[in-house]
Amino acid sequence: xxxxxxxxxxxxxxxxxxxxxxxxxxxxxxxxxxxxxxxxxxxxxxxxxxxxxxxxxxxxxxxxxxxxxxxxxxxxxxxxxxxxxxxxxxxxxxxxxxxxxxxxxxxxxxxxxxx
Amino acid sequence: xxxxxxxxxxxxxxxxxxxxxxxxxxxxxxxxxxxxxxxxxxxxxxxxxxxxxxxxxxxxxxxxxxxxxxxxxxxxxxxxxxxxxxxxxxxxxxxxxxxxxxxxxxxxxxxx
Numbered sequence: 001x002x003x004x005x006x007x008x009x010x011x012x013x014x015x016x017x018x019x020x021x022x023x024x025x026x027x028x029x030x031x032x033x034x035x036x037x038x039x040x041x042x043x044x045x046x047x048x049x050x051x052x053x054x055x056x057x058x059x060x061x062x063x064x065x066x067x068x069x070x071x072x073x074x075x076x077x078x079x080x081x082x083x084x085x086x087x088x089x090x091x092x093x094x095x096x097x098x099x100x101x102x103x104x105x106x107x108x109x110x111x112x113x114x115x
Numbered sequence: 116x117x118x119x120x121x122x123x124x125x126x127x128x129x130x131x132x133x134x135x136x137x138x139x140x141x142x143x144x145x146x147x148x149x150x151x152x153x154x155x156x157x158x159x160x161x162x163x164x165x166x167x168x169x170x171x172x173x174x175x176x177x178x179x180x181x182x183x184x185x186x187x188x189x190x191x192x193x194x195x196x197x198x199x200x201x202x203x204x205x206x207x208x209x210x211x212x213x214x215x216x217x218x219x220x221x222x223x224x225x226x227x
Contacts, residue, residue: 048212055212055213092213
């Protein structure tokens with residue numbers, strides 16, 4: 001099976017712009033989670049989608065949003081970019097309900113740089 | 116609220132040495148604990164997942180243990196190799212669903 005794929009792999013944006021990142025989960029996986037990784041804060045949970053519904057949300061401002069499509073692919077959007085949004089954004093998928101008993105599989109990430 | 120801690124932040128060992136990485140968590144009502152490996156600038160690779168009903172899991176040279184009563188998990192790496200150099204992260208679910216709480220990671224360097 002193909003792994004979790006994320007596009008694009010690298011992005012450079014300027015402050016105030018918006019950006020959309022895409023994640024394709026492993027075939028058959030219905031849960032998709034997003035994480036932000038920075039050197040100072042480590043890995044922080046953004047949100048999780050399951051069957052096109054947001055099931056969990058982390059402590060991030062409303063500028064961060066996401067959605068999931070009927071084929072389980074997911075996108076996240078960041079509006080009005082700030083310098084502090086520079087990070088590695090990771091997507092993870094899991095087969096069923098996620099979290100309690102399922103292994104999560106991570107994609108390679110999208111490296112976002114905000115200038 | 117679950118909190119996950121990993122100490123030390125960095126570890127350097129000579130090739131061939133057996134080593135233990137530590138992970139502590141605050142909520143003993145843990146569903147499971149997962150260990151990941153991350154190479155610089157890359158995504159996470161799942162190594163082992165221990166369910167709350169289990170005490171340990173093994174994969175090749177890796178052995179992970181879980182002690183809920185003490186709030187600790189360890190990852191044992193036998194006969195370390197330079198290719199094991201990476202950051203190792205542990206994570207626990209925050210309740211139901213796909214939200215994982217991660218430790219800050221231990222950066223391992225295995226010297227030839």
